[in-house]
Amino acid sequence: MSRRAKVWVGVALGLALLVALAALFGSHGMNTEYQPQNEFKLDDWVKLKIGPIDMSINKAVLYLFLAAVLTVGTMIYIARRMTQRPNRVQTAVEAIYGLMRDNITGPNNLDRKMALKWFPFIGALFLFIWYSNLLGYIPLPVNTEETFNVFGVNVPAFQIYAATANISVTLMLTLMVWFSYHVEGIRRKGFVGYLKSWLPGGLENVPARFILIPGIFAIEVISQFVRVISLSVRLFANILAGHLLILFMGGGLVVLLGIAALGVVTLPIAVIFFLFEVVLIATLQAFIFATLTAIYLGGAVAESH
């Protein structure tokens, strides 16, 4: 039997099973009690308010803390054990280091001086986001909305959650980058010189420059602010969408619709989404965020637009 025929037989068997199970178990009707959005709700575990600022500890804070500890801990641990002849772990870390040095802060994005200056920041940012994203695929008992009882203790249910699936987290990371590259640009060129550098070269000689220059400058100002949205929303939306897809395919849809048989089809899709997210999206999104940071920093100090 050819490979294609085997795939079609597999699909047909799956559908036959779906129909058979649907006929056997039927539907329990729509489930209105289950609220999938609550998976991302942040309940305060420790209330902490300083004036108008809410500093309460919730699961997002826990995930940020775990990612920070992992980033710092693993890098210090490996850095202290660097040897001339690398072992397996050092080889893996050097591959990541090479990716950050040659691709993210490489000469296409930053000149050598800027790369040396900003590598610690950009490298730490990449690793922190990468760890945050990967942590988001490990089911942990953090869902205080639903609990299960062991020895009389209500243990929070397992769930997957990522700090980067929270817009506040990605927005703060973006603002750090945004202010950093503007400050770097102003330090290098002066305030007016930096604003002037936003305009493309050669506009001074264009006949309609008195209309063109303000118009292009206005567009550039908007584009600078749009970067805050694009950088933060790209990371947040990708991670959130991935989690939602896994959540719905992994059982959320079955529970919501009350059709158990649907799980026959949705569960394999959930496994495929899970693999796709872990293998590709988690690393890719961290890479994109760090690379854009390097590009923005490089652009801020570049001689021409």
Next chain:
Amino acid sequence: MAGLLRYLDLLLVGLALPVFLAAGLPLAGWAVGGGAWIAQRGLQYYLERRAEASQDPRTVVGLLAGSMIARGWFVAVAVFLVGLSDNEAGLAAAVLVVALFTVYFTMRMITRPFEIEAPPAGGGGGGTQ
């Protein structure tokens, strides 16, 4: 050490039994959840060996991807079936399987760098400065 960490989830299946007994959780949940988990790990071991032995990249990808989907499906069906006979046992089996997956997946991420081939002697150290 890495070898032990790689099979920590299997150790946890054994450690879960006294917890189930002491907490009065349905033993059918432990038997089905733990049994299905061990069975799928056995299947994983067998299919990974077959993939390693193959020279055809399409066969390797097919075996590994197919194995992951089939194993997840198999465990879910086992939990579903025990849940049909006893709801509490189904819940206990599901929680056990998720806990086992957490341990397995975490250990897999930790031990993954240990599985990367180190460069031969004399050729290393290029990335460190």
